[in-house]
Amino acid sequence: MRSVSVDLNNDASLLIDIPDALCERDKVKFTVHTKTTLSTFQKPEFSVPRQHEDFIWLHDTLVETEDYAGLIIPPAPPKPDFESPREKMHKLGEGEATMTKEEYAKMKQELEAEYLAVFKKTVQVHEIFLQRLSSHPMLSKDRNFQIFLEYDQDLSVRRKNAKEMFGGFFKNMVKSADEVLISGIKEVDDFFEQEKTFLLDYYSKIKDSTAKAEKMTRSHKSTTWNFFYLFIFLTLKLGKLSDLFEKLRKVEGRVASDQELKLTELLRYYMRDIQAAKDLLYRRARALADYENSNKALDKARLKSKDIPQAEEHQQQCLHKFDKLSESGKRELTGFKGRRVVAFRKNLIEMAELEIKHAKVSNIMTGSHAERTHTLLD
């Protein structure tokens, strides 16, 4: 069910998946399963338990690795959010006294299904993160990635490196100020100029779309819940007809969740991906700024006739770094665009096909029932 990204995980040398996961209270324990032909790993096949925080640790270490400055680091998976079904479960418990046994059983079933849906979603999003890494020529070779996949002890000890965490946090804070930096920098390269303009604008639009899509999906789901209550009551009065409404409601529920997966999740994922692309632009802009500063420093040094070799070397380093970033960045961003277009295409097609399917199914059910009811009346 790889809904938002294109087919990853097709390189047999390193295959990763999350075959199952456990939900313990607030914590989700993912089983990360690896199959590999690479000699860098100790075994050809192995599994390890990992928590959400381990994924975040891995992501952050990658972001902070200097060597990957020119790469788009795949966005970290969002924290598992069982808030909504949990709240409803709670309400169900409270309202148990006022419902009939049938109603209660039905509602419980519905809630469990919702829980399961959230669960599936979070497993998927964590899986995609790992698969993005494994399909990237450079990132797949990362040492920390390997540790993540292989280390059979609890990673939390390694994670609790306070300095690392603090550093990551600090970096996040500074990021937002970089919008100014990125837009303010004088761009020499047309490609990057275009990309910058595009990404900044696109990001704000997709962020808005994601928020609106989320709102729409939530609305859709709560409407489905209302259908549910309604049809429970209709059951009491309409006998056979209530079956139809129950089925229609189920289809409606599927429409809502398909829309969420294909559209809302798509937008959400690419919003984060674009943020990652913007981060790349930032790092490059930073490098450019550093380079320009080093030029100024060199001039100064030449003026003062002091520390010229260091200044020259520093300037060379900056230039080199900048060039490397630019080269890598160009590659990454081009690949990114292609990936994005393909993913949108795939998901939009799938969503349209599912909508058609659901509408057809509903139509057949309703049509036959309307006919029967009509003739029965006459």
Add this chain to the structure above:
Amino acid sequence: MADSTKDPPPGCADLQELEDAEELFPEPALTVKTEPSASEPASLPAEDISTNSNGPKQDLLFDEDPEDLFAEATEEVSLDSPERDLLLSDGPSPAITPITPPTSVITPCIGHAHDDMFTHSSFDEIEEEEGGDLFDMNISVSDPEKVGDGMNAYMAYKVTTKTSMSVFKRTEFSVKRRFSDFLGLHSKLASKYLHVGYIVPPAPEKSIVGMTKVKVGKEDQSSNEFVEKRRSALERYLMRTVKHPVLLKDPDVLQFLESSDLPRAVSTQALSSAGLLRMVNKAADAVNKMTIKMNESDAWFEEKQQHFENLDVQLRKLHASVESLVCHRKELSVNTAQFAKSAAMLGNSEDHTALSRALSQLAEVEEKIDQLHQDQANADFYLFSELLGDYVRLITAVKGVFDHRMKTWQKWQDSQMLLQKKREAEAKLQFTNKPDKLQQAKDEIKELEGKVQQGERDFEQISKTIRKEVSRFEKDRVKDFKTIIIKYLESLVQTQQQLIKYWEAFLPEAKAIS
């Protein structure tokens, strides 16, 4: 009572085949006893007449030659005439003699109706009288118009009647009415008919908030919606009222529909003294109801009362549920529209041409779907919600009618007890030497005996009327709900087909992205 179907117990609902139309809408599964869902009226009179001790006397009244009815022309009573109080009083009263000459075109059949009302004839006899005059009438309430300004302003509605029935002289006519006129009509009908067991359809509810907005002149969505809701409710109210064979012939109803001038019903104002009096009476009634302990000899009534209690609870729940659904649908609609706009902007921002076009198309599709849902699904749920509201109020009227029966019984019992007391007192007086007092006692006893007999007759009459009314009510209820469900299903089919069209049009656009 004829049993037409057996109500399936809840668990078996899935197994039964939908052969009989009635099975579609069985009465609430909470009562496992078999209940008739739609008895034919023809079966009822046969039973009831045999138990009606009043039978023979009434038949005589209706053996009259139809020509004689024309002589009886009892007309509309003006609001201020003293006789009106007689009409409005609780309890049966003697037939009314003509007071004022007819001021509008009202057919003499009304005289007949008056007799009906006060001598409690069964309405199968009325149906016989009318012969082949089938119910063919259509009332529409339209053209709401604001009259006046400020807090004295009101909405005037045009009430148009199209009919071929002989009760009316014309086949199409219209009048202007305001909301309080409707309330006044209901108030008159309620006071005339409720206490003898007829289920008088309740008028739409007052809404101080809603009306104030309109008065103040707010020309916005919500006040337009309010006016439309009210217009539709008034229309339904009138149609329900005239569908009742007895109410249709009531002079007040006819006057309401036909006469261009109608005296204003002032006692319907919410904050008037009459309004307060009504509230006090309602409270008193509630207290009385609790204290009346009736020996129910007729299981039918006990069953039915329970049935209506259950129905009341369920309909209220259902109504609340549907209202909440309508609300959520509106919210979904707003959110979908917002998303569509945002997607359009995203499409504009997209630099890949084909994807950009696809995203714009997506925005359009979402917008169209939103419109589709608003137009069709929403409208139908809204209709369903309104119907449920109507029925919640109707059931209150039904319960009221049952309460009146209890009161009638109580009255009868009270007379009986008083008679008993008087008899005992008379027996005592026999042994004293007070001839005057004895005579007085004997006179009183005679009077009371008459009262007791009347009380018994009233009780039996109201019981008979209620039986008929309930069966008519149930038939209508089932029909109303079926109609609305059918409507909803049909429009649902339309919506689904349209949805398919939209997405099928979008699919090639999505595939064209390369």
